[in-house]
Amino acid sequence: MPRTESPRRGRRPGDSGTREAILDAARARFSSAGFRAATVRAIAGDAGVDPALVMHYFGSKQGLFVAAMEFPLDPAEVVPRLVAPGVDGLGERLVRFLLSVIDELGDANPMLGLVRSAVGHPDAARMMREFLGEAILDRVAAAVSDIVGADRPRLRADLCASQIVGILVARQILELPELAAADRETLIGVYGRTIQGYLTGPLDSS
């Protein structure tokens, strides 16, 4: 599915301003109310447009968030695609995809800005917790539950998130030297095993 904020579609002259007004309203309301409590109806009201127009442009509240925050991937598309081939190698596929996004975007990665905001501001942390939960972690949990039949699927998704956010912080922000210098295939192998273990391995303490 192409990113809905793509400028490549036939549009009338007034569209761009309207779209920007919706995105501005969305950023303000997601930031203040969080992801869960912000409604498409309220955002549309703030922007002075009909809620149907917001859905027309962005498809869903998640799609609106992805566009407003320039989140560099659309979870509604990415998660099913990564899960589809089955559980074998799922951890490696997930890490391979994420590292390719991270390396491609470099310092311009909007995820870094979102992590910075979330770490610095409790409201932004709540917004990220709610968005990540609904858009990514619940989806991953459902897939793991469906195809692996694993217990405590959402804890498994949260464990994965803890390693992935740790990669972002340690490699891209703290820039730990050996981690920053390691070649991508090594990291895919090592972190892929970790993520696979979190998704399908034992959760007991033995």
Add this chain to the structure above:
Amino acid sequence: MPRTESPRRGRRPGDSGTREAILDAARARFSSAGFRAATVRAIAGDAGVDPALVMHYFGSKQGLFVAAMEFPLDPAEVVPRLVAPGVDGLGERLVRFLLSVIDELGDANPMLGLVRSAVGHPDAARMMREFLGEAILDRVAAAVSDIVGADRPRLRADLCASQIVGILVARQILELPELAAADRETLIGVYGRTIQGYLTGPLDSS
């Protein structure tokens, strides 16, 4: 080894002000120059005292950093103690210790403030990278190299750091719900296996 900033030692009336002046100077210089470039001599100069007095109070530049930043553990004491029983169960011991520190300190954990600063400010990120590198990660790497004979020991230490900082961010700052609610023994089991794998497992991509 007791924390060197403990107030429980015989001291003259003027000591407290001198100690605070040294800590203020240390915070300012570590923040601006980073951990590596800041010297005990320069910090002593800023505080108007003899470098020997700084060493008398804090033992080392690392000890001065630990005291100035209220870093909640002294790596010079903790790392050798965790490593001493040998490689078996090292990952679990490390995670058990860290989670106990994290849970004991709660929201008052100064590590959270340091992570927040490091994520928000490049100068603070460099300071943390240099301190973590010299005080913790190089020590862990040396131990792993000595007792396991593992290849690329510093990469292994950096991998561990990426999971540990991820635990801090995902559990204490983002407060991902299942991670925050999971009982400590479950987390020690799961994360302990991850850390053990990073310290002693394969680093190839297969």
